[in-house]
Amino acid sequence: YLPSGQPVDIVLNPLGVPSRMNIGQILESHLGLVGYRLGEQINQIFQEKKGEWVKELRAKMIEIASASKFMDAKKTLGKMSDEQLLDYARDWANGVKFATPIFEGVSVDELMKLFELAKIDMDGKTELYDGRTGSKIKERVNVGCMYMLKLHHLVDEKVHARSTGPYSLVTQQPVGGKALFGGQRFGEMEVWALEAYGAAHTLREMLTVKSDDVEGRLSAYKALTRGENVPETGIPETFFVLTNELKSLALDVEIYDEDENNE
Secondary structure, three states: OOOOOOOOOOOOOHHHOOOOOOOHHHHHHHHHHHHHHHHHHHHHHHHHOOOOHHHHHHHHHHHHHHHOOOOOHHHHHHHOOHHHHHHHHHHHHOOOOOOOOOOOOOOHHHHHHHHHHOOOOOOOEEOOEOOOOOOEOOOOEEOOOOOOOOOOOOHHHHOOOOOOOOEOOOOOOEOEOOOOOOEOOOOHHHHHHHHHHOOHHHHHHHHOOOOOOHHHHHHHHHHHHHOOOOOOOOOOHHHHHHHHHHHHOOOOOOOOOOOOOOO
8 A cells, every 4th residue: 555545456567568568558657647646636726725716726727737738728727717617627636637649749858747746756656565564665666547457358268178179171180269169289389398308208199199190099089988008190191281282392202101121
């Protein structure tokens, strides 16, 4: 929680920022915090209602609008009737709204001015306290306001299992994805992992009977259902796809079987 006692709603890991290269979310949280703090200042004028508070409110709103280049602030806000101004101020009291176009939006100088107006430290960070122990967290943390939307990725829709199922026509490998009742892809990097581990038999199984060795997977399935030992694996279908591709390049490829006499 913050020094004021206000708890933070969501805690995000900073490692999720550089790899995704989404600096916009940091700008959003900074501007969001500025808007929130400026809204608090306007709300305070509303609550206190001292003396000529409408005049004070108008001056405050002109100051904010000028710093953020909202509009020709003096002209627009100066012309408004008290009623119109109060309508705007009620909206701003919940947090001043910002819109900044990509690349050509708020400059560093403007941001500094806004930080100064909102009475926020220039690095946008604040002290946080551990809710369990009440002790101050060692490093200062970037706290701000931003939109968070829920993505509808739910476990119930992700759970999927397959034994045998549809195979791709060309490669004879299992198709991909839950929608097609597909298999789990065992990719290049996973193959490296098994190679590094020295799991030769598991690797051979992955690349043949569990994938595109048509005869091998049939005989393996039969052996498993009958409770027999799984026979030797055959040649993967991708090997034949490769030889056909070479033939399309006018390279004659013939496959020979080795007999008992090594001939």
